[in-house]
Amino acid sequence: MFSGLLIVLLPLVLGYLVPVRNSRVMNAINRGVSLSIYAILMLMGLSLAGLPDLAAQLSRMGGQALTLFTVITLCNLLALGWLSHRLQLDLGRPQIVSNAPTSKIAALAGSLSLVGVVLAGIALGLVLKPFVGEALFGGAESLAEWVLYLLLGLIGCQLRNSGMPLKQILLNRHGLFIAVTLALSSLLGGLLAAPLLDLRWNEGLAMAAGFGWYSLSGILIGEHLGPVLGGVAFFNDLTRELMAFVLIPLVIQRMAPLAIGYGGATSMDFTLPVIQQHGGVACVPIAVVSGFLLSLLSPPLILFLLSL
DSSP states (O other): OHHHHHHHHHHHHHHHTOOOOOHHHHHHHHHHHHHHHHHHHHHHHHHHHTSSSHHHHHHHHHHHHHHHHHHHHHHHHHHHHHHHHHHOOOOOSOOOOTTOSSOHHHHHHHHHHHHHHHHHHHHHHHHHHHHHTTHHHHHHHHHHHHHHHHHHHHHHHHHHTSSOOHHHHHTOHHHHHHHHHHHHHHHHHHHHHTGGGTOOHHHHHHHHTTTTOHHHHHHHHHHHHOHHHHHHHHHHHHHHHHHHHHHHHHHTTTOHHHHHHHTGGGGGTTSHHHHHHHHOTTHHHHHHHHHHHHHHHHHHHHHHHHHO
16 A cells, blocks of 8 residues: 555655746646646557456446536535635636636546547547557557656655745635535545445545646556446546536636636636636636645545545
């Protein structure tokens, strides 16, 4: 257990220790994160292509992902809705940011493109399978693991250079409350979904502990529980992001903690522009803190739960 935790946390910590003051280097790191995510998803698709009776496995994967997503989302909405009434965040007059980095439609298209990368990996695997055999799929899984380590190192560097000191993050009680509520309600959803998916209780919890970090959860779950459940974890977390893009503009002015928290770990990056655009600049520090804490919690929690 501890060796697995160390292997995953070490690149994250090492990346966090690296200060970057050159904007060109930071831009290269950001591009490296994006390319690593696409590479992992392509390799995940290659691994799925090696499954026997692929059509039936994909159908099963879709049904399980929908079940897991539905149960977790219901728990999230109830818990974050309760928190929204308790916190009563005052955002002041809406400060709509017209030049936010991305539009909701563009963000949705970007998320859907990730599904396209997985499908492209499956198609490539099916084409190459008659020529290279099963060695391709084992190699894809091993390579995906190394790309994941690279991704964690780059993300650690991003977290260190996000412009927000760790002290400020830990002292932001609104972001902390939202992150804890999202984490606990997601884990409750995973526990409730476990018998529906014919999983052990700790496996259900692990499936729910990605908190929206689809590139990480898909690989870690896939390594321990097989590519089908890795795909279930990936699509569950990716669907969370897609749902967040739709939900945020609808509820952020009335229920800001729900809108900020539902995106999980993505509230500090992929869904942040939409939060900023529709909730104003007052939401940004809270969203970054919530997403930051969930990003730090997810890797060790998944590995801990899978080791039980």
